[in-house]
Amino acid sequence: xxxxxxxxxxxxxxxxxxxxxxxxxxxxxxxxxxxxxxxxxxxxxxxxxxxxxxxxxxxxxxxxxxxxxxxxxxxxxxxxxxxxxxxxxxxxxxxxxxxxxxxxxxxxxxxxxxxxxxxxxxxxxxxxxxxxxxxxxxxxxxxxxxxxxxxxxxxxxxxxxxxxxxxxxxxxxxxxxxxxxxxxxxxxxxxxxxxxxxxxxxxxxxxxxxxxxxxxxxxxxxxxxxxxxxxxxxxxxxxxxxxxxxxxxxxxxxxxxxxxxxxxxxxxxxxxxxxxxxxxxxxxxxxxxxxxxxxxxxxxxxxxxxxxxxxxxxxxxxxxxxxxxxxxxxxxxxxxxxxxxxxxxxx
Amino acid sequence: xxxxxxxxxxxxxxxxxxxxxxxxxxxxxxxxxxxxxxxxxxxxxxxxxxxxxxxxxxxxxxxxxxxxxxxxxxxxxxxxxxxxxxxxxxxxxxxxxxxxxxxxxxxxxxxxxxxxxxxxxxxxxxxxxxxxxxxxxxxxxxxxxxxxxxxxxxxxxxxxxxxxxxxxxxxxxxxxxxxxxxxxxxxxxxxxxxxxxxxxxxxxxxxxxxxxxxxxxxxxxxxxxxxxxxxxxxxxxxxxxxxxxxxxxxxxxxxxxxxxxxxxxxxxxxxxxxxxxxxxxxxxxxxxxxxxxxxxxxxxxxxxxxxxxxxxxxxxxxxxxxxxxxxxxxxxxxxxxxxxxxxxxxx
Numbered sequence: 001x002x003x004x005x006x007x008x009x010x011x012x013x014x015x016x017x018x019x020x021x022x023x024x025x026x027x028x029x030x031x032x033x034x035x036x037x038x039x040x041x042x043x044x045x046x047x048x049x050x051x052x053x054x055x056x057x058x059x060x061x062x063x064x065x066x067x068x069x070x071x072x073x074x075x076x077x078x079x080x081x082x083x084x085x086x087x088x089x090x091x092x093x094x095x096x097x098x099x100x101x102x103x104x105x106x107x108x109x110x111x112x113x114x115x116x117x118x119x120x121x122x123x124x125x126x127x128x129x130x131x132x133x134x135x136x137x138x139x140x141x142x143x144x145x146x147x148x149x150x151x152x153x154x155x156x157x158x159x160x161x162x163x164x165x166x167x168x169x170x171x172x173x174x175x176x177x178x179x180x181x182x183x184x185x186x187x188x189x190x191x192x193x194x195x196x197x198x199x200x201x202x203x204x205x206x207x208x209x210x211x212x213x214x215x216x217x218x219x220x221x222x223x224x225x226x227x228x229x230x231x232x233x234x235x236x237x238x239x240x241x242x243x244x245x246x247x248x249x250x251x252x253x254x255x256x257x258x259x260x261x262x263x264x265x266x267x268x269x270x271x272x273x274x275x276x277x278x279x280x281x282x283x284x285x286x287x288x289x290x291x292x293x294x295x296x297x298x299x300x301x302x303x304x305x306x307x308x309x310x311x312x313x314x315x316x317x318x319x320x321x322x323x324x325x326x327x328x329x330x331x332x333x334x335x336x337x338x339x340x341x342x343x344x345x346x347x
Numbered sequence: 348x349x350x351x352x353x354x355x356x357x358x359x360x361x362x363x364x365x366x367x368x369x370x371x372x373x374x375x376x377x378x379x380x381x382x383x384x385x386x387x388x389x390x391x392x393x394x395x396x397x398x399x400x401x402x403x404x405x406x407x408x409x410x411x412x413x414x415x416x417x418x419x420x421x422x423x424x425x426x427x428x429x430x431x432x433x434x435x436x437x438x439x440x441x442x443x444x445x446x447x448x449x450x451x452x453x454x455x456x457x458x459x460x461x462x463x464x465x466x467x468x469x470x471x472x473x474x475x476x477x478x479x480x481x482x483x484x485x486x487x488x489x490x491x492x493x494x495x496x497x498x499x500x501x502x503x504x505x506x507x508x509x510x511x512x513x514x515x516x517x518x519x520x521x522x523x524x525x526x527x528x529x530x531x532x533x534x535x536x537x538x539x540x541x542x543x544x545x546x547x548x549x550x551x552x553x554x555x556x557x558x559x560x561x562x563x564x565x566x567x568x569x570x571x572x573x574x575x576x577x578x579x580x581x582x583x584x585x586x587x588x589x590x591x592x593x594x595x596x597x598x599x600x601x602x603x604x605x606x607x608x609x610x611x612x613x614x615x616x617x618x619x620x621x622x623x624x625x626x627x628x629x630x631x632x633x634x635x636x637x638x639x640x641x642x643x644x645x646x647x648x649x650x651x652x653x654x655x656x657x658x659x660x661x662x663x664x665x666x667x668x669x670x671x672x673x674x675x676x677x678x679x680x681x682x683x684x685x686x687x688x689x690x691x692x693x694x
Contacts, residue, residue, distance in 0.1 A: 141585075142584040142585075143584070144583030144584060144615050144617065144618060200552060201552050201553040202551055202552065202553065203551070204549055204552070205547060205548050205549065205550050205551070205552050205587060205588045206548040206549065206584075206585060206588060208587040208588075209583060209584055209585075209586070209587065233590075233633075234636060236489055236491035236556060236594045236595075237488050237490070237491060238488075238553060238556075239556070239590050239591065239633075239636075240552060240555040240587035240588060240590045240592075240594070241555075241591075242587075243580075243586050243587045243590045244552070244586065244588075245587075247583045247584075247587070265491075268490070270492070271491060271636075282632075285629075289583055289586075289618075290583050
């Protein structure tokens with residue numbers, strides 16, 4: 001049997017996936033499902049949504065029973081709802097999926113396993129439930145000890161600027177070149193894609209850097225661990241997570257991610273974004289605590305809100321100003337960033 | 348009835364206290380009990396320890412029944428054991444205390460409420476259990492919004508350098524001068540002393556700065572919140588906690604704490620301590636994100652491992668070099684630090 005991810009009870013879940021959109025109100029609400037469909041289209045055989053749901057991933061609409069007959073293994077709750085709570089209809093749809101012999105995985109704050117009806121349906125059908133925002137195994141305190149292997153971490157001027165996309169684009173680019181490189185997931189969408197990882201913002205505060213050490217352990221095969229960053233050192237709500245992740249990752253290389261038109265820190269109109277140079281400098285200073293040899297190797301610019309022409313102009317301007325390759329990983333790729341990584345950092 | 352602290356089930360616990368030492372092996376193992384006995388001697392009526400226990404707080408030895416007859420309200424599990432786990436004898440002693448009508452509070456990692464025998468004895472006797480390393484109420488995400496009031500935060504070159512002692516010494520000094528000033532606890536010993544607080548290293552990583560905002564809310568009475576710091580920006584295991592606490596506290600004033608003879612970061616022989624000046628500078632830069640007006644107002648030096656003469660010489664040298672008052676809060680007090688605080692920061 002295909003082994004993808006493990007639930008805390010050591011059942012397995014994995015592709016092929018049916019992506020649950022439910023009654024999602026807008027595109028932002030299906031961000032997790034979209035990430036999975038974008039990065040692993042070959043794993044996503046259909047979407048399951050309410051008749052009145054307008055957002056779409058362009059996948060065939062399927063009921064759980066149809067998806068199961070078509071070979072689906074797992075239904076992914078890929079919607080974000082207000083407060084992360086499951087609507088009554090969502091609970092009913094999850095039970096329908098379990099009754100159709102699908103496993104169910106979720107990135108919501110409200111846990112599948114905290115709902116007695118869902119747990120009963122899973123038990124009755126012998127199905128696996130997996131909550132990606134939970135990490136049940138013991139995490140050690142960070143040791144700060146230098147470990148073998150090469151690691152890259154994506155960092156950001158803000159939350160939600162493209163750190164996961166950038167990290168996955170670098171993995172794809174390096175693998176195409178025949179290099180050993182593994183995406184290490186730190187958030188729920190990344191965990192669905194990788195089949196493993198730790199949701200670092202959901203661990204106990206004392207163990208943030210320990211979690212980063214755990215997801216990117218020593219490796220002796222000359223390969224790279226590519227670690228998905230979270231938050232920003234300049235976000236007043238979440239900077240502790242970003243700093244612990246930076247220290248625990250002991251990165252050899254940093255890639256700074258930025259969204260070109262962002263007006264203020266996410267959710268906080270009073271907080272302007274940091275400048276790219278000062279953001280990079282602050283991250284380098286902090287990262288040197290656990291790896292004095294850390295280097296910045298590129299800038300990943302999310303240019304989705306500007307014209308192609310403006311995007312290229314912005315990349316040229318930033319590349320020149322910071323003396324680092326600058327690209328939009330989605331529209332331009334990350335070839336020049338990977339070139340620079342290999343010339344700067346590889347043994 | 349005296350209202351001191353609240354347990355998650357909203358029973359109350361508080362002084363007078365019986366301090367449990369059990370079979371503690373050395374002085375380090377009774378650190379929590381010693382902090383309570385040092386700062387609140389009037390609340391501590393006795394100590395309860397095994398016949399072969401050598402460490403002592405100099406309090407009368409009492410069995411729970413004697414302590415209860417003498418007016419004790421609560422027994423404090425003030426020992427640190429390997430891995431934070433309760434020995435079988437400790438469990439039996441806790442049940443003896445509950446049967447003697449004492450409430451029981453603990454700072455161990457292993458929770459009182461996770462032990463079925465302890466919970467049964469508490470229920471049977473109508474007693475309150477309180478685990479200080481747990482925080483059951485909902486914590487909001489940090490908002491970063493400026494709030495009314497004045498706040499001081501103690502920061503450190505390392506863990507365990509005297510941040511709690513310094514914060515409490517400043518509270519005592521300010522109150523003696525007739526100023527409004529309140530210690531805000533962020534660790535278990537501080538929570539026992541204050542009767543309230545949040546163990547910030549035990550909250551979910553996304554909520555560190557939110558926890559700091561919660562324990563030092565807006566105040567309009569011209570008083571000061573004095574927030575107990577945790578960890579160090581330079582400790583690779585715990586810096587995330589320190590940064591979140593720094594951002595959420597929005598401190599107007601920082602006091603840097605340092606232990607004079609510390610050879611390396613706690614538990615990490617490979618990591619030297621940061622210099623005082625660069626540690627202060629890194630904290631000021633990070634703190635400016637949420638309070639651009641933050642100032643350093645003093646250095647609190649733990650000189651317990653050197654002679655009185657060497658201690659005074661070190662304070663003079665540091666005060667001159669950093670142009671800030673420098674004192675040992677335990678042996679010298681904090682008068683000059685409070686003088687500087689009031690002249691620098693008070694409205």
